Amino acid sequence: MTPDEKTKIIQVNYLARVEGEGAMFLKIRGNEVADIQLRIFEPPRFFEALLRGRSYTEAPDITARICGICPVAYQMSAVHAIENAFGLRVTGPLRDLRRLLYCGEWISSHTLHITMLHAPDFLGYESAVHMAKDHKEAVARGLQLKKTGNRILSLLGGREIHPINVRVGGFYKIPLKSELQALLPHLREARALAMAMIEWTAGFDYPDFEVDYEFVALRHPEEYPLNEGRITSNKTLDILPDAFETVIEESHVPHSTALHAAMKGRGSYFVGPMARYSLNFDRLPASIQAVAQSAGLVPVCCNPYRSILVRGLEVLYACEEALRIIEQYTPPPEPAMTVTPKASTGYACTEAPRGLLYHRYRTDENGLILEANIVPPTSQNQKRIEEDLRRYVAGSLELPDEQLKQHCEHAIRNYDPCISCSTHFLKLDVDRQP
Amino acid sequence: MNTETINTEINTGQRVIGIGNRHRGDDAIGLILAEKIQAETLDHVQVLFSNGDPMTLIQDWQGADKVILIDAVSVRDAVPGTLYCFHLNHQPLPAVINTCSSHFMGLNEAVNLSKAMGTLPEALIFFGIAGHSFGLGEGLSPPMAACSDDLLARIRDALKQACYPIGTQTSPKVGDPLMHEFSLMADLMKKIEQLAQEAEAGKVTRIHVKLGALAHISADHFREHFTHATQGTVAEGARLDVETLTDTNDPYAQDIVLESIEAV
Numbered sequence: 288m289t290p291d292e293k294t295k296i297i298q299v300n301y302l303a304r305v306e307g308e309g310a311m312f313l314k315i316r317g318n319e320v321a322d323i324q325l326r327i328f329e330p331p332r333f334f335e336a337l338l339r340g341r342s343y344t345e346a347p348d349i350t351a352r353i354c355g356i357c358p359v360a361y362q363m364s365a366v367h368a369i370e371n372a373f374g375l376r377v378t379g380p381l382r383d384l385r386r387l388l389y390c391g392e393w394i395s396s397h398t399l400h401i402t403m404l405h406a407p408d409f410l411g412y413e414s415a416v417h418m419a420k421d422h423k424e425a426v427a428r429g430l431q432l433k434k435t436g437n438r439i440l441s442l443l444g445g446r447e448i449h450p451i452n453v454r455v456g457g458f459y460k461i462p463l464k465s466e467l468q469a470l471l472p473h474l475r476e477a478r479a480l481a482m483a484m485i486e487w488t489a490g491f492d493y494p495d496f497e498v499d500y501e502f503v504a505l506r507h508p509e510e511y512p513l514n515e516g517r518i519t520s521n522k523t524l525d526i527l528p529d530a531f532e533t534v535i536e537e538s539h540v541p542h543s544t545a546l547h548a549a550m551k552g553r554g555s556y557f558v559g560p561m562a563r564y565s566l567n568f569d570r571l572p573a574s575i576q577a578v579a580q581s582a583g584l585v586p587v588c589c590n591p592y593r594s595i596l597v598r599g600l601e602v603l604y605a606c607e608e609a610l611r612i613i614e615q616y617t618p619p620p621e622p623a624m625t626v627t628p629k630a631s632t633g634y635a636c637t638e639a640p641r642g643l644l645y646h647r648y649r650t651d652e653n654g655l656i657l658e659a660n661i662v663p664p665t666s667q668n669q670k671r672i673e674e675d676l677r678r679y680v681a682g683s684l685e686l687p688d689e690q691l692k693q694h695c696e697h698a699i700r701n702y703d704p705c706i707s708c709s710t711h712f713l714k715l716d717v718d719r720q721p
Numbered sequence: 722m723n724t725e726t727i728n729t730e731i732n733t734g735q736r737v738i739g740i741g742n743r744h745r746g747d748d749a750i751g752l753i754l755a756e757k758i759q760a761e762t763l764d765h766v767q768v769l770f771s772n773g774d775p776m777t778l779i780q781d782w783q784g785a786d787k788v789i790l791i792d793a794v795s796v797r798d799a800v801p802g803t804l805y806c807f808h809l810n811h812q813p814l815p816a817v818i819n820t821c822s823s824h825f826m827g828l829n830e831a832v833n834l835s836k837a838m839g840t841l842p843e844a845l846i847f848f849g850i851a852g853h854s855f856g857l858g859e860g861l862s863p864p865m866a867a868c869s870d871d872l873l874a875r876i877r878d879a880l881k882q883a884c885y886p887i888g889t890q891t892s893p894k895v896g897d898p899l900m901h902e903f904s905l906m907a908d909l910m911k912k913i914e915q916l917a918q919e920a921e922a923g924k925v926t927r928i929h930v931k932l933g934a935l936a937h938i939s940a941d942h943f944r945e946h947f948t949h950a951t952q953g954t955v956a957e958g959a960r961l962d963v964e965t966l967t968d969t970n971d972p973y974a975q976d977i978v979l980e981s982i983e984a985v
Contacts, residue, residue, distance in 0.1 A: 399776075403826075416830065419837035426838055430780055437777065447774060 311676070311695060312542070315719040318684055323677045324542045325669055325699075335659045343369045343628060343654040347453045350646070350661065354705060355448055356399065359392040359440070360639030362453040363514055364646040364661075369455045371528075372633025372650055375626060380619040381457040382514070384443060387612045388453070389513045389637070390605040391439025394432060394477065395447075396640035397560070397598040397605075400703045401484065402429025405595050408697040409491040425487055428480050432602065435470075435477040439609060442466055457623030467613045474613070478606040482578065485599040489582040497589045498675060501553065502562035503667075505638055511570040511604060512563060512638050519566055520556065521587070529634040531645050537662065548667040555670040558642030559702065560597045561588050575604055591675060591701040598703075628654025639664055641705050665704045672702050688717050734765035735880055736785035736842075740773045740792035746859040747801070747852030750869065751791040753861070757873050758880075766880060775831035779840065787844040789879055790828075794849035798911075801853035802868035804875060809845040848876065906950040912979055917955045922984030925956040929980040931964045933971060940965050943977075955984075 314322040334353055338346060346365040351358035363385060370377060377385070402425060403415040412418040419426045437447040442462050444450020452459050503524060505516035518534075519525045526534060537546040550556050568576065568586040579586075582596050630652040636645050642664030649658040679698050683691060739755025741748045752770055759768035769781050773792065782788040794805065807814055813829040826834075828847070835841040850872060853862040861869070909930070917925050932940060940963040951957045964980070 403776075416833045416837050419834055423838045426834070427840075430776055433776055434780060437774070446772060447777075448772065 310716065311699065313676075313680060313691075313695070313717045315680075315684065315717065317721055320677050320680050320684075323673055323680065325673050325676075325704075326542045335661055338648075338656045338659040341656050343373075343455055343626075343648070343650055343656060346648065346656065346659075347455065348449075348451060351449050351453075353661070353663070356396050356705060357392055357639050357641065358449045359388055359444065359453075360637060360644050361646075361661075362450065363389060363637040364635050364639075364644045365648075366453060366455050367514065367635030367637060368528075368633045368646040368648050369650070370626075370633065371635055372631040372648055373455075373626060373629055373654075374631075375456065375624060377457060377624055380617060381461075381622075381624065383612045383616065384458065384461065384619075385453075386513050387439060387609055388443040388450070390609040390612075391436045391443065393513075393605040393640050394436030394481075394602050394609075395440065396436075397602045398429050398432040398436065398484070400640075401488065401595055401598050401602070402426060402432075405598075405700050405703070406488065406491075408700055409488075409595070425484070428484060432477055432480050432484065435473045435606075438470055438473055442470065454623055456626040457619070457621070459622060461618060461622045464616060464618055467616055471610065471613060474606055474610050478603065478610070481599065481603040481606050485578060485582050485596065485603060488595050488599055491595070493590060493592045495590070496592060496679065498591065498678075500562070500589060500671070501550065501556040502565050503550075503556045503558050503643060504562040504566045505636060505643065506566055507570070509570070511567050511608070514637050515635075518636055518643065521566060522553075524550070527634075528636040528645065531634065531636065531662070532647070532660070535645075535662070535667070537666070543669065545666045545669060546662075547670050548662060549670055555674055556667070557671045558664045558667050559594070560601055560640075560642070561591065561594050562642060563638055564588060564597045564600065571600075571604060572607065575600060575607065578603060591698070594701050594703070626654075628652065641665060641668075641703055643667065663705070665702075668702055668704065672699065672704065688719065692717065734767070734786060736767045736769065736782065736788045737876070737880070738769045738771050738778070738781055738788060738790050740771045740778075740790060742772065744858055746855045746857075747850075747862050747865045748793045748855050749861060750793045750850050750852065750865055750872070753869065754791050754873055754876060758876060761877075763880065775826045775828055778828070779831050779835045779838075782835070782842055782845060783840045785842050787846070788842045789846045789848060789876060791848045791850070791876065793852040793855075795855070796849075796851050799851035801851055801862060801864040802872065803851040804872060805847075805849040805851070807847045807849070809847050810841060810843070814847060814849075846879065848872075848879075906946050909977065909979060910950050910954060910956070913956050913982055914954065916982055917984050920984050923955070925959045925982050925984045927960045927962070927983035928956060929962045929964070929982070931966055931978040931980055933977065934966050934968055956982075 310326040312322070312324040312326055313320070332353070334350065338349060341349065346369060347362040350361040350365045353361050406422075406425065407413065407415055407418045410418060410422065415426065440447045440450055443452060443458070445452035445460075501520050501522045501524075503518060503520045505512035506519040507516035510516075517525055517527060518531060524534065534551060535548050536551050537548050540547050565587040568579075571579070579596075579600055582600070584593065584596050584600070588594075588597055628650060630650060632647065632649045634645075634647050636643050638644070644664055645660075645662040647658075647660040648656055651657055676695060676698055680691070680695065683694055686694065737755050737758050739751040739753070741751040743749045743752055755768050755770060758766065767785070771778055771781055778790070782790075796803070796805070809828075809832050813832070832841065832845065850865075853864055913925060913928065930943075932943060943963055944961060947961055951959065
């Protein structure tokens with residue numbers, strides 16, 4: 288850069304291949320990153336206000352509309368939080384069916400991101416459509432895997448997108464054992480496809496980029512976490528979901544319509560598949576631990592580029608877990624447990640495909656919702672993404688702007704940000720001055 | 722609505738895929754028409770039902786020679802029951818046709834992906850039927866119900882035709898893109914009248930429009946409709962300049978852009 292060079296602003300239109308709409312702004316002065324902002328400009332959607340005055344029975348269906356990719360996560364956090372308020376605990380086959388439904392969402396959501404959004408970055412293609420000519424088999428495999436995830440969603444949720452069969456206390460209708468068993472051959476095929484997908488991504492080139500994250504994820508005494516557990520981190524955090532707001536603080540920054548979250552007194556943290564995996568490696572079956580190792584993953588993964596491998600591993604886990612649940616399934620006596628509303632406050636966190644999803648509801652004695660608070664995973668990761676990008680860009684300033692932009696887009700996709708959820712990515716501006 | 726399980730390896734021939742949501746008023750029309758085709762048990766015609774997820778549709782149409790997709794569409798100012806027909810192998814759906822799509826991928830992207838994978842049927846034909854109301858649990862609207870037999874006849878006709886030759890730009894002969902122009906013109910006239918009113922003009926003397934390369938209407942065809950549409954309006958007798966664009970990558974390639982009007 289020469290001193291007399293003018294301000295340079297480079298603009299690309301909406302960044303493709305992320306969920307929702309947003310932009311990234313990068314201000315470079317000389318050899319320093321002066322500012323970096325993940326600008327989320329999708330209008331805020333006011334879901335929490337929309338829930339006020341509604342019956343508790345409506346919460347799973349209203350909140351499912353927050354995201355078309357992970358509606359089940361919203362339904363699960365909603366029903367668990369309300370059940371927590373009413374002192375109800377759903378156990379046995381109903382609990383298993385919820386876990387199975389969540390497995391369907393993990394398979395569909397992760398496969399979509401791995402195959403259609405993230406893989407083209409590693410292989411140097413502009414999009415999945417460009418990649419499909421040379422990697423037909425990989426794309427077909429992705430479509431097939433997603434379809435199997437969708438089969439679970441259809442059977443248990445009533446339909447694939449925005450399922451309508453989840454209620455506080457259980458389900459409206461439960462599947463026949465025979466209907467579940469019909470999924471078995473598809474899931475066995477999916478397990479093999481997931482293995483092939485992991486093998487494919489294990490062959491990609493991964494940049495050396497390691498970060499000392501504070502990983503935050505649920506931890507359960509026995510299971511790899513989906514629906515329940517304590518909120519834990521690799522840096523001494525260990526709380527119940529009801530203490531979430533005492534530890535996590537949300538704040539508004541002018542450049543984003545999604546609130547930023549930070550841990551009080553500690554700053555940014557990181558939720559999602561890498562956090563779940565790194566905090567719960569010991570909860571994975573030995574067979575899946577072995578697959579992780581053969582794919583080049585260590586038990587604590589601190590390289591965000593390798594998140595694609597972790598997602599693949601979670602797809603494999605979800606297939607295995609779905610098979611296990613179906614094989615040992617005995618139908619529950621009733622599709623739902625009896626629910627008795629009361630004036631109370633309930634809290635829950637579940638593990639959405641993109642990470643920890645917190646819900647809180649305050650209800651009156653009839654179960655009307657007086658207040659709701661929802662903290663999605665992408666909101667929680669925004670600050671961390673900005674910090675990682677600042678470090679990443681600082682090491683790549685010598686790159687021409689066009690290349691720098693491509694690299695930034697790739698880096699952002701490592702986090703699978705769901706801007707639809709966090710309000711909603713992406714346009715990238717580079718402002719470079721001497 | 723569940724998508725039927727199919728083995729894409731062995732199913733060739735013709736396939737009809739009804740798309741929609743049974744509980745959302747006129748959005749059920751694609752499913753209802755597909756059901757009627759299914760009841761006729763035509764040889765070599767397989768019928769599937771879909772909620773419209775484009776990634777699933779890629780798998781649904783794979784392996785067949787000719788596929789007809791039937792879906793309700795929302796087109797501003799269109800007469801309910803208006804049938805739009807597009808040969809997706811040769812032309813994308815124009816922006817004026819709104820189908821429901823998730824954030825990530827729409828029908829046009831699904832067609833491109835399928836083409837890149839080499840799984841696009843030789844003929845993939847989209848029948849979009851303009852809906853009137855899409856409310857929860859409403860059932861078909863009376864105007865939609867009234868024309869469903871006629872729509873069914875058109876789909877039957879399309880099925881009877883042999884495969885469409887690859888590489889040609891001919892639309893299937895099922896009534897052309899019926900009335901498509903009507904809604905376009907209605908929209909354009911509304912805008913022209915509004916502009917004239919704002920300018921406090923009594924008469925519009927000249928109109929300049931640009932036709933996008935993928936606008937699905939020729940300049941001559943446009944002129945013809947324009948003459949009809951302007952009769953009795955402030956723009957009757959106005960000179961019409963039509964500029965036909967050729968860049969298919971232009972962001973407005975699928976649109977008709979009103980560039981300017983002159984009024985007195």
